[in-house]
Amino acid sequence: MSLQPSPQGSLLFHGPTSMYHRDVSLQNAQETTNTGPHAGPKLWHSLGVPQNVHIEDGLVNKALSLFFLYQYPQFMFIYREAFLEDYYENAHQGKYWSYPLLYAVCALGLRASPDAKIREKGDVVYRIAENIILLKALDSPHVTVVQSLLCLAFYELGAGNHSKGWVLAGMAFRMGQDLGFQQDPQFLVSQDSTIASHQDLVIRRRVYYGLYVSDKIISLYLGRPVMLYEEEAAVDLPEALPDFPPLHDWYGLNELTESELGHLGGTVLMPSFEGLIELSKIAEEMLFKVFSTKMVKKPQRDLVLSRSSRLEELSVRLGRWHANLPNHLKWNQWNTTSESLKPHVLILHLLYHSILISLNRHFVRPTSGFAANAGSKETCIASADTIIALIRQFRFQQGLGHSPVLVVYSAVMASSAIFFTQDPTTPTMEKDRRLSFILKALEECSQTHNLAKEACIKLQANIDARNSAIAEKLALETTTNAGVFQQPEYTEAPFMGWVDGTMFDLGAFDLGVSGSLDPMAFRGIGADPSQWLLGSIGSTTEPALIDGSLSNEPWIDFPSTMSNGDYSTTHGYGPQRRDTTEQ
Structure with missing residues (x-):
């Protein structure tokens, strides 16, 4: 396996059967350095995004607060602290934020506003993010483009546009594979200079599993096959990353600082994310088997x-x-x-x-x-x-x-x-x-x-x-x-x-x-x-008619829809109605 630069400068993954596969040991480390036009905000400035698209800072802050208060646990493929540091301080030189990602996140946040006029602005901001991504970013794969596509997908699914949401999600999954997220980043460090810290390793793992969980949610949602299989990836589970220190001002996002939900950090949210990952593995087997x-x-x-x-x-x-x-x-x-x-x-x-x-x-x-x-x-x-x-x-x-x-x-x-x-x-x-x-x-x-x-x-x-x-x-x-x-x-x-x-x-x-x-x-x-009524699961005998009139192939004779009699007794799996308390 190897990472090789595309004509646009992105490092793309090629496995052992690829026509582009080369022996990594023969490659020059400098050749695989990720220095394409997508690295940092230079691409978006070259497209004139800051000059041509202006969204008031107050609206952005409102949208980010709403998103991270209520939507964030479903969007753990974004590391909140790195995203905010990069947006407000350029702390990571554009590695973890971009204009389309910002606008996609803001669109989701604005749709959650109680104010109808602000919700309408969410649709406008969404269209901006969509246009930038679909017209300018697809040939420059990057982690923020993957994240943007998945945010756009959930926006469309929430709007009831199932086909469009399905396609956008598929684009996110495929671009993630294009960038090699299915491979644990520890094996790519020597080829990609942007994986420069432990935080970079963990964020890549987090993005992969965010894609994996989203794939299962959307497949359940629409009753369709999954795209990312557990057996086709070798990525370690992500761990909790540091939260902002207690006295951090959260860049003026007052709703986050004033709400207990805003202070839920990695030590609280990561176990929940791990639970979603395990549930997704079970869902994958259910859908497949x-x-x-x-x-x-x-x-x-x-x-x-x-x-x-x-x-x-x-x-x-x-x-x-x-x-x-x-x-x-x-x-x-x-x-x-x-x-x-x-x-x-x-x-x-x-x-x-x-x-x-x-x-x-x-x-x-x-x-x-x-x-x-x-x-x-x-x-x-x-x-x-x-x-x-x-x-x-x-x-x-x-x-x-x-x-x-x-x-x-x-x-x-x-x-x-x-x-x-x-x-x-x-x-x-x-x-x-x-x-x-x-x-x-x-x-x-x-x-x-x-x-x-x-x-x-x-x-x-x-x-x-x-x-x-x-x-x-x-x-x-x-x-x-x-x-x-x-x-x-x-x-x-x-x-x-x-x-x-x-x-x-x-x-x-x-x-x-x-x-x-x-x-x-x-x-x-x-x-x-x-x-x-058929025999209980686990019975040593085959399911049969109670009156003993078992035909040679009773399964073939089943009507497509049965009447609505009560066929069940309680077994030990799943919650029971008399006590739905979750212990």
Whole structure:
């Protein structure tokens, strides 16, 4: 492997199969010194950015304060102290800040403002950052360009522009690989003079793992394959870097100095970041070994057994991860509301419970390719309740107007769990307070994330469609009880999925599997759906029909959508509904 200068002066990574690969021992150290036009702010000055783009210092300070107060734990690929030192003092000669990165960060911060006029300025600042990056920076790879692209990606995803966000994130991941971030920097020191200190080493590691975590969040978010695999990198975990000293003035960012959130430094935030890294590794395995597109080519029997086995393995890993959290990262819903729920703790537990729901909801009842699991229903219910409790506490203490985009994702996942686990034809579901709270939470998040507005509209449409189905069912029962028999019409059940019938991803906001809720589908196996309850995971026998009428290939005969009977009992994996306290 080697780093070699591009025509623009960037040092680019080439592995052993590259046509550009050369023996590092034969290279001149001077040749691999990173001295391209991107090094420092010279490139941006040469483009006239400071002269042509002027944003008031007060607005920049406001934006930076909001970003580092509320969004920073999800953007740990930026080292706050180095970024601020470099921007305000040029302490690192432009190594850790640039105009496009500054504007991308400011755009995210301004969108979190309670002032509508300031939020609108966030869109303007975003367009400036986007234009600089896409028109001038793509041929000059640099750490700040990677960071900028990822900030732009999350901005677009929060705005509901899924395709654009997906592409921008992919550009960030690819540029990171272009610069060799997948290789631990200790092996590149002799080739890259910009890796001059221990801080430089740690920041590169931090950027890589920030990319890795973001890749998994976005893949979960959209239900798509990951791009960065754990096995394809050899990067040591980052460690905490020094915070500003206690009496530091934070360059006049008063909101940071006055808030306890502003003083959360590396010793507090890095364990949370490490927790996100471990969760991301589990999510990667789940996406690859449970929901991989290639798996559908397996014979149905092998597919169902493989997924059931992976469910148990991943449930154990998730349970172990949760049990091993350090005390300062644990959360208990019975804590008093006076105990502040910090953003880094919030996103850690929201992601954990979202992954639990993603993993378990397809196992609530048997469907094509999935066997029912005894504990999946309780796990989904408990995780949905916990997500709601987390959002409720954060809303009470901080408000949702500046919440991370993960709040939107987890709220949608919680509503998904509710629809998956409840009988949609039961009248008592009509006024589910949990769904009402989720609607309210999404509405409040929508001032920052347009994505939340879209989710709110689709969730309300889904609830309305379900309520209409309930009303029709009650009317039919009333007619039947009056002695007038009427053959029921079985149509597509809108309450089993979004009204457009799409499969789940956060972009489509699907809550379930679309299909016909037709009891006649059970003809030939008996009208009682409970006959289809499958054996518990870990049983020494194969899953079978309870009445013993096991066919040669029962998996092939599964209807695509089952009725909504209760298929589950409690098992030991994941949280239990009777006690969602997180110990």
